[in-house]
Amino acid sequence: MWIHKKRASDIPESEVTDHKTYLNRRQFLNSSAAIVTASMLQSSIVDAAETPKPTFDKLLKSDFSTEDKLTSYESVTTYNNFYEFGTDKASPAILATKFPDKSKPWRVTIEGECDKPGEYDYDDLIRPFTLEERIYRFRCVEGWSMVIPWVGFPLADLIKRAQPNSRAKYVQFTTLYDPEQMPGQSRKVLDWPYVEGLRIDEAMNPLTLLSVGLYGNELLGQNGAPIRLVVPWKYGFKSIKSIVNIRFVEEMPNSAWMKAGPREYGFYSNVNPDVAHPRWSQSRERRIGEFLKRKTEMFNGYQEEVAGLYTGMDLKKNF
């Protein structure tokens, strides 16, 4: 049911390309915050701009890391898509400063077609796994990209612990639903809670990361704290944030974006320069911080690692 009439699939052109608009808005927000008070609003913006000292120790360096130049910490933490905190790029960094509420435990349920389901507190969930730093290219469906040094562990490690059974063909992920903490959920821009999914072999691929941090630090609210998915060969919206549920299922999950615009957002959403979005080309991208656009690479440049997952599939039909 659509109460709010601007459909999520109607991303205005400005959000597709116009980084300048965003920068102007950031400037505006900065100055208006300064006028309001010297409040957290202001200090959070200033804090976010400075690259913090790493707080995770003994992070494994990953062979999967790209050598591309990193996107600035400032951009990674202030230019965000997180519709639970507003549909523009600047809002999440402002509205998610206290997210998630540290006084509430973060529970993650693992369930469905598996032999070892469970409900874990965040700390218990991640304790068994070795954290590593993985520098990935990250390509948003809207035509911009970043290079982000994630901290995380392979989703495959967690899946092995859960022991999916033979009926587990897909994995479905769900974001927290809590309109009190996530003001954007009071508006019907998407069918909340945000849901995403992967085929089980995609989920098991060594590139697929459960991330708990970036730039050597815990994730900030705007980046999907405390735990989010990162699937670097797919458009950014597959990388679901602030996960509370992981479910092994037999049927292909119906993701929030598929519901919002089935013609525009398919289940696979592999980065593919040859398959245009119905309203814009996907052949080029703007790397945030760069002036000239660059060519978008098949599977975001990860073809060696993932092309085999799709042999024999028509990627125009299975977009």
Ligand SMILES: Nc1nc2c(c(=O)[nH]1)N[C@H]1C(S)=C(S)[C@@H](COP(=O)(O)O)O[C@H]1N2
């Ligand atoms: N729950 C949730 N996850 C989400 C989104 C969202 O709106 N809600 N946006 C997606 C999109 S479109 C992108 S591009 C990435 C952005 O991640 P970043 O802000 O950490 O760079 O998050 C993805 N995960």
Ligand SMILES: [Mo]
């Ligand atoms: Mo995105």
